[in-house]
Amino acid sequence: MYQLLLIVLLAARASACGQSSYPPYFSKVVNGIDARPYSWPWQISLEVGHGNSFSHTCGGTLISSNWVMTAGHCITLGRTYRVVLGEYERYVYEGGEQVINPSGIFVHPEWNDNCISCGNDIALIKLSKHAILNDHVQLACIPTSGSILLNNAYCYITGWGRVVTNGPLPAKLQQAYVPVIEYATCSTRDWWGSTVKNTMICAGGGEKSGCNGDSGGPLNCKGRDGRWYAHGVASFVSSSGCNTLKKPTVFTRVSAFNNWINQVMYYN
Incomplete structure (x- = not known):
């Protein structure tokens, strides 16, 4: 039963992922440029709480309507976090942002804060409600298990x-x-x-x-x-x-x- 439901889950997740209504700029710049607004609609801002305010601490990727993938080292036990989707310019309210609190945070069990080079630097955040998918918020695709990128991959x-x-x-x-x-x-x-x-x-x-x-x-x-x-x-x-x-x-x-x-x- 688990295997069957997992196949259904993966098929649903892959059916509408990795597509943007605003195609990204494709210049091979070296130091980075301002992205085209909303051209990476799975990019999220992970914010950490400081009293009554929040500030950006890490990035992340929306991989399902209620799941975000980020790094294990971005999560500190006891801190308060929230996820901002549909963000482009921080400090400016653009009308399409969705701010959602986590209902659960799952850091890989073999992640070690004292050994970042040991690997397993990955975490998942379950959102307390499903994101609304639209032109500003979409899912990224996940590569197949074991796939390896070629040298100089784009x-x-x-x-x-x-x-x-x-x-x-x-x-x-x-x-x-x-x-x-x-x-x-x-x-x-x-x-x-x-x-x-x-x-x-x-x-x-x-x-x-x-x-x-x-x-x-x-x-x-x-x-x-x-x-x-x-x-x-x-x-x-x-x-x-x-x-x-x-x-x-x-x-x-x-x-x-x-x-x-x-x-x-x-x-x-």
Whole structure:
């Protein structure tokens, strides 16, 4: 019965995902540009509470109408969070935002706060109500289990992370072209070495990178079917700086966690 219901769940989720009413800009910029408004409609802002106010802390990806995928390191026990969907320019109310509180947060059981390079940096947030899907809010597709991106695969990182190391967080959603660096290269000694695992994806490097505030957000890669897939969850960058040469942004590889994702969504 579980297997049958799981197939139905996956089919429903895949039937209308990875499509945008506002196609993204496709310039291969290095340091990121303002994204076209609502062109990445699965991108969410995860906000953390500070007394009576909230502020952006991480990104995330809407993968079902009531489930968001983000990074394990974005979640701190005892803190209050909320999810903002349909966001483009922070600090400006644009009329299409949906603010939804979590009803449950599930961090991967093998995530270790003291060892980010050990992997398993992934978490799921169940929303307290279903998001309304429209031109501003849509689902990203999830890659099939075990799928591996080819070297130099065409992908984009999106988020409200810093444009430069130690700079301010931008108001508008940013995007940057970050081609994939194959594991065989990224795991060599003069790149990330043994720090990077085969359950991770390297993308970008040099001037093309994610930065603080992008954590938890998607690595968006276009499939042969024309849909956008969230192949990665932004995990970490070099302590020497976000755009350090031969230290590309490292993402949790989503296709290594399909079983866990499906089980959490099914049983909760």
